[in-house]
Amino acid sequence: MAFDLIYLDNSATTELDPQVVEIMNRFREENFANAGSVHRSGQRARVALEDGRDTIARCLGAEPKEIVFTSGGTEANNYALKGYAFHAKATTGSWPTIITDRTEHHAILHPAEFLESLGLPVRYVEVTREGRVTPENLDQLMQSLPNQPAPPLISIMHANNETGTINPIRELAEVTHERGGVIHTDAVQSFGKIPCKVAELGVDMMTLSAHKIHGPKGVGLLYVNKELELESLIHGGAQERDRRGGTEAVELVVGFAEAARIAEENREEAMREVERLSHRLRERLKGIEGVCFVTPEAGALPNILNITFNSAEHLDGEGLIVGMDIQGVAVSNGSACTSGSMQPSHVLLAMGYPPAQAKAAVRFSLSRFTTEAEIDRATEAMAEQFKIQQAKLKK
Numbered sequence: 001m002a003f004d005l006i007y008l009d010n011s012a013t014t015e016l017d018p019q020v021v022e023i024m025n026r027f028r029e030e031n032f033a034n035a036g037s038v039h040r041s042g043q044r045a046r047v048a049l050e051d052g053r054d055t056i057a058r059c060l061g062a063e064p065k066e067i068v069f070t071s072g073g074t075e076a077n078n079y080a081l082k083g084y085a086f087h088a089k090a091t092t093g094s095w096p097t098i099i100t101d102r103t104e105h106h107a108i109l110h111p112a113e114f115l116e117s118l119g120l121p122v123r124y125v126e127v128t129r130e131g132r133v134t135p136e137n138l139d140q141l142m143q144s145l146p147n148q149p150a151p152p153l154i155s156i157m158h159a160n161n162e163t164g165t166i167n168p169i170r171e172l173a174e175v176t177h178e179r180g181g182v183i184h185t186d187a188v189q190s191f192g193k194i195p196c197k198v199a200e201l202g203v204d205m206m207t208l209s210a211h212k213i214h215g216p217k218g219v220g221l222l223y224v225n226k227e228l229e230l231e232s233l234i235h236g237g238a239q240e241r242d243r244r245g246g247t248e249a250v251e252l253v254v255g256f257a258e259a260a261r262i263a264e265e266n267r268e269e270a271m272r273e274v275e276r277l278s279h280r281l282r283e284r285l286k287g288i289e290g291v292c293f294v295t296p297e298a299g300a301l302p303n304i305l306n307i308t309f310n311s312a313e314h315l316d317g318e319g320l321i322v323g324m325d326i327q328g329v330a331v332s333n334g335s336a337c338t339s340g341s342m343q344p345s346h347v348l349l350a351m352g353y354p355p356a357q358a359k360a361a362v363r364f365s366l367s368r369f370t371t372e373a374e375i376d377r378a379t380e381a382m383a384e385q386f387k388i389q390q391a392k393l394k395k
């Protein structure tokens with residue numbers, strides 16, 4: 001990492017893999033044409049775009065035509081929820097119900113709230129103390145829904161961006177389908193960390209984002225099962241099979257495809273090492289008085305470790321993170337979008353943590369570029385910052 005920074009904020013974003021940079025630069029130098037142009041340059045750009053789509057489809061076990069490129073995870077989530085809702089309303093005359101949960105990223109919660117403001121019913125399924133949606137809770141909620149012409153849409157994230165908690169998507173998909181619904185999962189954090197084949201998960205829609213896997217910012221995708229139709233959100237040209245107008249960002253797709261290929265091909269080996277480092281981090285942090293682990297020991301992503309403190313009401317969570325930054329360690333308090341204002345994490349609140357503990361949370365997120373020396377240095381910095389805070393309290 002540049003600037004001698006120990007970067008443990010990989011759930012917010014990741015550094016570009018040099019291999020991805022190289023392939024994007026090469027493409028950029030060779031071809032700037034519009035993939036919609038009929039001349040040879042345009043056709044070469046089209047081939048690069050479709051090669052990228054093929055590569056990513058293979059990583060997901062999907063068909064290329066089931067991949068719709070977007071500007072990132074946020075747009076893909078908006079497309080899943082709004083595209084489904086608008087299509088259902090247009091074809092059945094009534095809104096579908098959306099079921100989600102309160103630990104989701106704002107890129108799900110806010111589109112759901114927007115749709116609710118238009119009259120669409122939104123229901124929230126309870127999560128466990130570990131932040132997990134259980135098939136039993138989903139089944140109970142789905143049973144209680146009134147009969148409606150449009151099948152309900154279930155949107156539950158594969159793994160949480162703040163805690164790393166993994167949801168049992170396959171089982172949730174089974175419940176959803178048994179009860180006649182459609183299921184979307186936000187796999188922005190899980191892809192490249194755990195298996196994400198769409199058929200194994202049984203999902204109808206899935207969101208990915210390139211910048212979480214050492215790819216470029218500004219590109220992501222929505223996998224849409226070929227049997228499912230969505231209303232377009234961006235009307236314009238006939239790009240993406242008429243599903244998203246706008247000249248395709250071919251060089252971003254080229255980078256995304258390379259990042260996805262590397263992430264998937266090296267996943268098991270890379271994540272074994274990341275898991276070893278996370279375990280080392282967890283063991284070392286246990287030495288700090290009053291630390292409690294929000295990230296469960298089992299059933300969580302290997303790269304995320306979220307902690308808070310027993311005596312959190314006396315702690316300044318923001319101070320801890322700023323202090324870590326001064327010592328050259330980048331960590332975060334929950335999601336990047338809320339960290340500017342340091343509100344208590346909505347995820348921890350949904351899990352039942354009191355506001356003080358939800359505010360004092362610190363998230364360490366590793367990548368395959370993280371080293372053991374960085375983990376050890378980060379633990380020392382954390383212990384030091386904790387001591388500084390304790391000394392302040394005694395004054």
Ligand code: PLP
Nearest residue numbers: 072073074105107161186188209
């Ligand atoms: N979903 C989750 C779980 C995320 O962590 C993020 C990014 O923080 C997003 C969606 C949004 O993705 P993007 O930044 O590509 O819009």
